[in-house]
Structure formats: structure tokens, C-alpha cells
Amino acid sequence: MILLPPPTSSFEWLLEFEDEIFNYPNSRHDDQTDVFSMAIDFCHIILQQGYEESHPLPEGPIIHDVQWWDEELAFKEKYGMSREMYQRLSGYDL
Numbered sequence: 001m002i003l004l005p006p007p008t009s010s011f012e013w014l015l016e017f018e019d020e021i022f023n024y025p026n027s028r029h030d031d032q033t034d035v036f037s038m039a040i041d042f043c044h045i046i047l048q049q050g051y052e053e054s055h056p057l058p059e060g061p062i063i064h065d066v067q068w069w070d071e072e073l074a075f076k077e078k079y080g081m082s083r084e085m086y087q088r089l090s091g092y093d094l
Contacts, residue, residue, distance in 0.1 A: 004017075016032075020032050021033050051088075
């Protein structure tokens with residue numbers, strides 16, 4: 001999620017910026033939209049790399065039984081993500 005400041009006289013550029021982004025690809029210009037999307041991609045890559053370095057995956061194969069799989073599917077259906085991802089994001093061990 002990207003949060004922008006509310007349009008005020010302090011941010012006179014914001015209305016033009018939002019107009020260009022919200023009307024893309026039909027806006028008159030797309031320079032700011034291009035740069036903004038590149039900045040988002042760059043931030044995503046940097047954050048993902050940092051996350052992966054601070055949360056390395058275990059080495060070797062992970063072997064699970066059928067009961068584990070059923071529980072994992074139920075968890076994923078309830079929370080919209082795997083138990084492992086939930087633990088990584090929340091820091092809670094379930």
C-alpha cells in the first residue's frame with residue numbers, strides 16, 4: 001500500500017501527480033507514473049531481499065505427512081497464507 005499526503009497548498013504537485021497516475025494510460029503525460037512505478041519496484045526488491053536474508057529457509061527437504069497437509073490447507077483457507085508465511089510476517093509461532 002502506498003500512502004500519499006492529502007492534497008493541500010503544501011503539496012501543490014499532488015493533484016497533478018494523482019491525476020496522471022489515476023488516468024494512466026490515458027493521461028496526457030506518463031513521466032511521473034513511470035518513475036513512481038520504478039520506485040515501487042525498487043523498494044519491493046530491496047525489502048524482499050532484506051526479508052529473505054533475515055528469514056532464511058531451512059536447508060534440506062521438508063517432509064510432511066497427510067495430516068499436516070490437511071491442517072496446512074485449512075490454515076491457508078482461513079488466513080489466506082501458509083502457516084510459515086503467517087509466522088514470518090507476524091512473528092508468532094502457532
